[in-house]
Structure formats: C-alpha cells, structure tokens
Amino acid sequence: MQSIPLLTLTLAATAxxxxxxxxxxxxTTASAGGNTLGVSRCSAEAGEDFPVDVIGTAQVTAAGAIAVDDEIEVxxxxxxxxxxxxxxxxxALQAASSDGDSIEVLLIAN
Structure with missing residues (x-):
C-alpha cells in the first residue's frame, strides 16, 4: 500500500x-455524494485530533467494485x-473488487 501526501492537515474529530x-x-465523515476535505489517515474518537491527507494520493476504503481511472465520489x-x-x-489509481478493499486514489481539490 502506498500514498504520497503533499499536504496533510490536522482536524479535531467532532464525531x-x-x-x-x-x-x-x-x-466528521464526509456526506455521501458531497464534498470532502480529504482522507483520514487514522481512526479518531470525538475530541481527538487526526491527520487528513488533502493533496496528493491517499489510501481510502472502497464501498464496492472500482476500476482503475474511475472518477470517485464519497x-x-x-x-x-x-x-x-x-x-x-x-x-482511482488502483482497482477494488469489493466493499472494504483499500485503494490508492489521486485526490482532487474541491
């Protein structure tokens, strides 16, 4: 697994x-179909700080099958x-075959 973050910000988890x-x-977790700041690098409970990869590539959990080069939404x-x-x-920079697979994606600033 690989990621190449160029900008990582720290957020305080509100959930x-x-x-x-x-x-x-x-x-919080981004809403389905909506905008996002980036990808959480680790898990966090409410009140804890956590790193978010904002620019570059990141490892994200897939919701189902995804092909290389597919456009990705939340x-x-x-x-x-x-x-x-x-x-x-x-x-998508990697393919996913099922829900729960971890893939590398190229983040697109929103």
Whole structure:
C-alpha cells in the first residue's frame, strides 16, 4: 500500500471517524455524494485530533467494485464509490473488487 501526501492537515474529530474514509472540514465523515476535505489517515474518537491527507494520493476504503481511472465520489460511511451523480473528489489509481478493499486514489481539490 502506498500514498504520497503533499499536504496533510490536522482536524479535531467532532464525531468518531474511521481510517481511510473521506473527511469533511468540520471533523466528521464526509456526506455521501458531497464534498470532502480529504482522507483520514487514522481512526479518531470525538475530541481527538487526526491527520487528513488533502493533496496528493491517499489510501481510502472502497464501498464496492472500482476500476482503475474511475472518477470517485464519497459513498456511504465516507467510503470511495464510482462516481454516479455526486461531486468528483478523486480518481482511482488502483482497482477494488469489493466493499472494504483499500485503494490508492489521486485526490482532487474541491
């Protein structure tokens, strides 16, 4: 597994968040189909600080099958999903075959 973060910011979790999930700027898991600040690098409970990769590549948990080079949107539980109607937040650099796979994505600033 690889990631090449060029900018990592520290957020205070306002709710529990899992590692490898898209995070919102308010310290929560990003909403499905919505915008995101980046990808959480570790899990955190409410009140704890956690790093978020904002620019570069990151490891994110897939919500299902994803092909290399697919556009990615935020899926349920902040997981990566192939874009259907949401905001494009990343591009897949690796394929995922099922829910729970960890893949490298190229983050797209929003």
């Amino acid at each position: 529990a968040i899992s590692a490898g999930r898209f995070a919102a700027g308010n310290g 899926g349920t539980e902040g997981k990566a999903a192939t874009k259907s109607s949401g905001v494009t937040v990343a591009r």
